[in-house]
Amino acid sequence: MEMRNPSSSSSSEKSGKKAAVGTCGNGKGVGLKKGPWTAEEDEILSSYIRREGEGKWRMLPKRAGLLRCGKSCRLRWMNYLRxxxxxGHIAADEEDLILRMHRLLGNRWSLIAGRIPGRTDNEIKNYWNTHLSKKLISLGIDPTTHKPLLLANNTNKPPSSTKIPSNKPPSTGYHFPMPSSTSCNKNVMITTYDDHLQHRQGKLPMTMMEGDYCCYDGDASCSIGQGYQDMMLMIKDYCDTRSSHENIGNEDDDDDAFSSFLNSLINEEAEHHHHQQQQQVLDAKNPATASGSSS
DNA sequence: AAAAGTCTCAACCGCAACCAC
DNA sequence: TGTGGTTGCGGTTGAGACTTT
Structure with a gap:
């Protein structure tokens, strides 16, 4: 289907939606305008932000002379006027990146959008809901867990692509090497509750419960979380904590550490995906020696 | 041709995190 | 430490565009 091009005119011109009057959702600001923005409003907002800069959204409408709430102004600027x-069209490589990021991060749209230049969280969220989730379902993949639909019930395990390095002892967790350029330069190990019961008797963290993951640096437990997405946040928290302890006064490194770490995960995913495709080609060529691996 | 159904996406809403005091 | 205001995020809605019957 031909994509419409909203950037060619204001949204109200495009859609003809009637503008309403509302309260911006919090009971305050009665009499403020709601609904689609007009070209005039867009121009007022754009020129004000060009002149005064972003931020101070609550005061902005009054100062700029707009009958909108600050929240609405921020949204319009962030998603449309910036x-x-x-x-427009999301390219194949962008789509691939969204899929891999979503697999790693879940519905953290702003985090995903932050790594795709020029795309907004709203746009990616819409694209996911209207295209990608349906695409995955049609391929027999659960869009929430990224697992085959028949196996999607168990959502509290890492995705199958989460690599377990070949040089680690069996069943002792998932190793995540941190980028050496960051202050968080050790291997972080994620262990499961079962792993603790089997291999770490006596060292079970007091608050750890069945189904939890635990983030380790060596033998010192540092945090506990539930589910794979919690685990990803846990790793970031862990990095932040280490950075603040070891590198006080260098706040920028916190984001750098996570950013580098995310890059390494994305690259791992890409490599893994590439390897899978190569393996499928080889399997197709040599059915007799096919590995049978599907993860 | 028109009615019904589906798709798309801008915008809204509620909530939680953050920050200043 | 608690409180109130602000900002940002993710889920949801709703109306026009488009497709199917």
Missing amino acids: PSVKR
Whole structure:
């Protein structure tokens, strides 16, 4: 289907939606305008932000002379008027990145959007809901867990692509090497409750319960979380904590550490995906020696 | 041609995190 | 430490565009 091009005109011109009057959702600001923005409002908002800069959203409408709430102004600027916003067709490589990021991060749209230049969280969320989730379902993949639909019931395990390095002892957790350039430069190990029962008797963290994951640096437990997505956040928290302890006064490194770590995970995913495709080609060529691996 | 159904996406809403005091 | 205001996020809605019957 041909994509519409909202950037060619204001949304109200495009859609003809009637503007309403509302309260911006919190009972305050009665009499404020709601609904689609007009070209005039867009121009007022754009020129004000060009002149005064972003931020102070609550005061902005009054100062700019707009009958909108600050929240609405922020949204309009972030998702539509910002010069850096790239609109229109999402390319195959962007789609691939969204899929891999979603597999790693779940519905953290702003985090995903932050790594795709020019795309907004709203756009990616819409694209996911209207295209990608349906695409995955049609391929027999659960869009929430990224597992085959028949196996999607158990959501509290890492995705099958989460690598367990070949040089680690069996059943002792998932190793996540941290980028050496960051202050968080040790191997982080994620262990499960079962792993603790089998291999770490006596060292079970007091608050750890069945189904939990535990993030380790060596033998010192540092945090516990439930589910794979919790685990990802846990690793970031862990990095942040280490950075603040070991590198006080260098706050930028916190984000750098997570960013580098995320890059390494994305690259691992890409490599893994590439390896899978190569293996499928080899299997197709030599059915007799096919590995049978599907993860 | 028109009615019904589906798709798309801008915008809204509620909530939680963050920050200043 | 508690409180109130602000900001940002993710889920949801709703109306026009488009497709199917």
